[in-house]
Amino acid sequence: MSFLLSVLLAAGLLFGTPVDATATDDRGPFAITNAELVTVANGTISNGTLIIENGRITALGTDVTIPEGATVIDAEGKSVYPGMIDSGTRLGVTEVGSISLTQDFNEVGALNPQLDILTAVHPNSRLIPVNRVAGITTVITEPSGGRISGTAALINLHGYTPEQMHVGGAELMTVNYPSTGRGGWWDRRSDEEIEREAQEAIDELNLVWDRAAQYAQIDSAHTADPQAHEAPSYVPEMEAMLPVVRGGMPVMIRVNRSADIRSALEWIADRELEQVVLSGVSEGWRVADLIAEAGVPVLAGPVIATPSRSSDRYDRAYENAALMHEAGVTVALRTGEDANVRNLPFNAGFAVAYGMPYEDALRAVTLTPAEIFGVADELGSLEEGKQASLFIADGDPFEPATAVTHLFINGYQIPMESEQSRLYEEFLDRQPGATLHPQE
Amino acid sequence: MLLRFLSFSCILSLVLLLSTSLLVAQDRGDVLIQNATVHTVTNGTLENTDILVRDGRIESLGAGLSAPSGVRVIDATDLHVMPGIIDAHSHIGISNVNEATRPVTADVGVGDVLNPYDVSIYRALAGGTTTAHVMHGSANAIGGRNQTIKLRYGDLNPEHYRFDGAPRTIKFALGENPMRVHGQGQGIKPRTRMGVEFVIRDAFRQAQVYAEQKAAYANGDRPTPPPYSERLEVLSDVLSGDIVVHAHSYRADEMLMLMQVIDDFGLNDTFVLQHSIEAFKIAPEIAAQGIPVSVFMDWWGFKFEAYNAAAHNAAILIRNGITASIHSDSGDLIRHMYHQAAKSQRYGDLTDDEALSLVTINPAIQLGIDDRVGSIEEGKDADLALFSAHPLSVYAVPQMTFVDGVVRFDRATDPDDMRLQVNPEGDVAPAYAGETHSHSHDHPHDAHGHGVGCMEGVNLFEFLSTK
Numbered sequence: 001m002s003f004l005l006s007v008l009l010a011a012g013l014l015f016g017t018p019v020d021a022t023a024t025d026d027r028g029p030f031a032i033t034n035a036e037l038v039t040v041a042n043g044t045i046s047n048g049t050l051i052i053e054n055g056r057i058t059a060l061g062t063d064v065t066i067p068e069g070a071t072v073i074d075a076e077g078k079s080v081y082p083g084m085i086d087s088g089t090r091l092g093v094t095e096v097g098s099i100s101l102t103q104d105f106n107e108v109g110a111l112n113p114q115l116d117i118l119t120a121v122h123p124n125s126r127l128i129p130v131n132r133v134a135g136i137t138t139v140i141t142e143p144s145g146g147r148i149s150g151t152a153a154l155i156n157l158h159g160y161t162p163e164q165m166h167v168g169g170a171e172l173m174t175v176n177y178p179s180t181g182r183g184g185w186w187d188r189r190s191d192e193e194i195e196r197e198a199q200e201a202i203d204e205l206n207l208v209w210d211r212a213a214q215y216a217q218i219d220s221a222h223t224a225d226p227q228a229h230e231a232p233s234y235v236p237e238m239e240a241m242l243p244v245v246r247g248g249m250p251v252m253i254r255v256n257r258s259a260d261i262r263s264a265l266e267w268i269a270d271r272e273l274e275q276v277v278l279s280g281v282s283e284g285w286r287v288a289d290l291i292a293e294a295g296v297p298v299l300a301g302p303v304i305a306t307p308s309r310s311s312d313r314y315d316r317a318y319e320n321a322a323l324m325h326e327a328g329v330t331v332a333l334r335t336g337e338d339a340n341v342r343n344l345p346f347n348a349g350f351a352v353a354y355g356m357p358y359e360d361a362l363r364a365v366t367l368t369p370a371e372i373f374g375v376a377d378e379l380g381s382l383e384e385g386k387q388a389s390l391f392i393a394d395g396d397p398f399e400p401a402t403a404v405t406h407l408f409i410n411g412y413q414i415p416m417e418s419e420q421s422r423l424y425e426e427f428l429d430r431q432p433g434a435t436l437h438p439q440e
Numbered sequence: 441m442l443l444r445f446l447s448f449s450c451i452l453s454l455v456l457l458l459s460t461s462l463l464v465a466q467d468r469g470d471v472l473i474q475n476a477t478v479h480t481v482t483n484g485t486l487e488n489t490d491i492l493v494r495d496g497r498i499e500s501l502g503a504g505l506s507a508p509s510g511v512r513v514i515d516a517t518d519l520h521v522m523p524g525i526i527d528a529h530s531h532i533g534i535s536n537v538n539e540a541t542r543p544v545t546a547d548v549g550v551g552d553v554l555n556p557y558d559v560s561i562y563r564a565l566a567g568g569t570t571t572a573h574v575m576h577g578s579a580n581a582i583g584g585r586n587q588t589i590k591l592r593y594g595d596l597n598p599e600h601y602r603f604d605g606a607p608r609t610i611k612f613a614l615g616e617n618p619m620r621v622h623g624q625g626q627g628i629k630p631r632t633r634m635g636v637e638f639v640i641r642d643a644f645r646q647a648q649v650y651a652e653q654k655a656a657y658a659n660g661d662r663p664t665p666p667p668y669s670e671r672l673e674v675l676s677d678v679l680s681g682d683i684v685v686h687a688h689s690y691r692a693d694e695m696l697m698l699m700q701v702i703d704d705f706g707l708n709d710t711f712v713l714q715h716s717i718e719a720f721k722i723a724p725e726i727a728a729q730g731i732p733v734s735v736f737m738d739w740w741g742f743k744f745e746a747y748n749a750a751a752h753n754a755a756i757l758i759r760n761g762i763t764a765s766i767h768s769d770s771g772d773l774i775r776h777m778y779h780q781a782a783k784s785q786r787y788g789d790l791t792d793d794e795a796l797s798l799v800t801i802n803p804a805i806q807l808g809i810d811d812r813v814g815s816i817e818e819g820k821d822a823d824l825a826l827f828s829a830h831p832l833s834v835y836a837v838p839q840m841t842f843v844d845g846v847v848r849f850d851r852a853t854d855p856d857d858m859r860l861q862v863n864p865e866g867d868v869a870p871a872y873a874g875e876t877h878s879h880s881h882d883h884p885h886d887a888h889g890h891g892v893g894c895m896e897g898v899n900l901f902e903f904l905s906t907k
Contacts, residue, residue, distance in 0.1 A: 419750075420787075423720070
């Protein structure tokens with residue numbers, strides 16, 4: 001990075017970034033009244049009341065007693081939704097796209113299972129408030145690059161440490177499945193080279209899994225009887241793979257081409273992986289039946305994207321989620337974004353426009369990902385006992401003209417502000433107005 | 441004799457070439473669209489309205505119109521019609537984007553490399569887009585000339601894509617891109633925003649001198665004309681107001697700089713700001729100088745000069761009385777500009793017509809083609825987009841798109857594979873293994889996404905390694 005950019009960066013980040021407005025320490029109780037409650041899990045309740053206490057939804061329905069001292073939010077004419085979950089982002093781990101020193105998602109090396117994305121999540125990233133005010137309370141933030149990129153994590157978009165943001169302990173080992181495809185126009189390898197390199201990569205992946213299984217065996221033997229069996233000699237990558245091969249940590253396989261999806265499904269079957277999801281899956285529609293048959297859920301998206309092949313029908317990316325859903329695949333949606341995770345509801349809207357039933361698209365950004373990530377007891381729907389991560393909107397949240405008016409994340413009421421909304425307020429009717437520029 | 445024959449045949453072929461390109465008329469269609477909700481943009485929304493198109497133009501607009509014999513009738517009950525969408529900043533339909541070899545390349549133009557085979561043109565039509573301002577890239581402080589095209593996909597003659605009568609335009613670029621390409625990449629000016637100003641002023645001054653010398657020669661005050669320079673010829677046309685400057689810009693300070701330069705050379709009426717992430721910060725100054733601005737809807741943060749952004753940019757500009765448009769700069773976004781415009785109602789409080797104007801009449805004004813396109817009015821070109829629902833709804837699906845009354849996209853009948861050039865012996869187009877990019881910003885990390893960004897044609901790896 002050039003000196004110039006370093007200076008710009010330092011100037012901007014140290015002096016130019018105001019501290020974002022923070023949530024109050026008021027954790028309720030809150031009572032949202034006269035609202036349409038879109039529970040996702042149990043239908044929609046008209047003219048309902050929802051109570052938030054100590055960070056949790058403690059009651060909801062039409063016959064609910066408002067606790068004494070509750071802050072009442074009259075949501076007449078508005079609806080309450082569970083907070084949206086984006087199943088694949090880089091929020092918190094990148095700040096400025098072209099400045100690599102602000103990016104923490106892509107470490108050197110091909111095999112990095114020991115890297116944890118939570119290490120690098122920046123709770124005060126300017127990108128977080130800008131995106132959460134769309135009603136997105138929770139995201140997967142993920143590493144990329146290499147063969148095994150490290151662990152992705154589910155984070156709430158409020159908190160002052162990565163620990164506070166991390167939800168339900170959800171972490172996924174991120175694997176970039178070897179591709180038999182060309183990387184792009186710059187990829188000048190021959191077809192044979194591509195195939196050979198893909199096979200080598202799959203062999204390498206198998207080797208990692210085999211060694212990790214061995215490592216786990218040695219480790220288990222040692223744990224059971226430290227006198228009889230030596231501990232395995234320390235290998236950080238193998239240590240990190242222990243929860244994966246022992247079945248505690250799910251694997252997230254990033255894969256897009258249909259041939260690669262096919263190959264990945266075979267690999268999953270060969271390795272007898274049970275906790276596994278596919279991410280990206282842009283050509284899932286070509287092999288939707290196979291994915292459904294394998295029973296592997298997908299984190300699909302972006303929906304608003306161009307088709308992967310020039311020969312494809314123009315709307316394949318729009319239809320992809322709907323076609324997989326129709327085939328019986330469990331589908332959650334992801335934007336794959338950082339600066340514009342706020343477009344998640346519009347991605348869901350496009351999925352609906354191109355064939356996905358509305359309820360299923362709403363589920364694909366709420367309860368379905370919560371189930372996939374094993375946090376359905378905490379997130380994903382309006383139900384008693386769950387984390388109060390929800391928002392109030394004056395209409396359908398997938399429609400651009402709809403305004404999100406209130407936001408709660410883990411029970412904290414979040415100000416509906418970001419750097420961008422503050423700029424809007426300041427500059428809509430700027431004072432002083434025009435200087436005499438240029439000089440006449 | 442041989443020489444004479446040669447020159448004769450040259451002239452003959454030239455004449456033939458000219459006559460074919462001039463005489464082959466662009467397709468114009470006739471159609472009657474019945475019973476639609478018509479978003480005229482300039483005259484409100486008309487319910488249950490018919491549009492009669494004759495010979496590629498909107499002949500009449502009203503209720504109960506009848507079709508002359510042989511004219512196709514389309515029942516648009518429950519459907520919405522809006523003017524064909526206009527993208528003021530695109531890089532589709534051309535074989536090259538950047539002549540990234542010098543800080544000033546006014547001598548080239550993307551109009552020379554129009555590529556009718558680019559399937560992106562069809563995909564844009566499938567999003568209701570009918571006109572695109574196809575621009576040179578942003579590698580140079582003064583780039584090449586741009587070309588306004590109509591998306592007549594299916595026509596294999598590149599000449600037929602030109603929007604006849606559209607004013608000539610040229611690309612300028614401020615800030616990081618020319619600084620990176622030339623200052624960091626080649627060790628020549630500009631490496632700073634000071635350098636960018638100098639390069640532009642210097643080029644303008646050279647063109648002035650060139651024009652003065654030509655005039656002096658014409659008046660007999662000079663024995664010889666100046667040595668011919670295509671670059672200075674083009675820049676002279678810029679200075680005489682024959683070519684409109686479209687300037688890629690991000691920061692408020694660099695926009696103020698160029699606004700001063702433009703004013704110094706008397707070009708306020710032939711100047712449009714492009715991208716202009718921080719335009720909202722100097723909206724009163726831009727309004728006072730009467731400069732139109734074309735912006736991204738919500739892209740931001742992809743480089744440092746795009747970090748101090750607000751998606752409310754368009755709304756602030758409109759509220760300050762500026763002719764603002766939303767552009768795509770992307771082979772993806774050009775497919776759903778109606779949706780980009782809709783977001784101005786989330787990031788601002790624009791009315792439906794104001795939101796639609798961002799991708800119709802306002803870009804038409806910026807490109808100098810508003811007498812022909814950009815609204816649904818009698819006498820205008822029949823460039824129309826038919827939607828299943830209100831085009832500002834996320835659920836709206838484009839159904840048919842007309843250019844000059846000719847159907848160029850029909851969701852119901854078009855085959856899946858709409859490539860025009862398929863070689864059955866050749867390789868199947870490779871699906872890129874990487875993630876499907878939802879966009880391709882004009883910076884090195886993303887520019888390889890779909891090859892339509894501003895930095896296309898620049899050796900990305902070279903620049904990454906120079907950082």
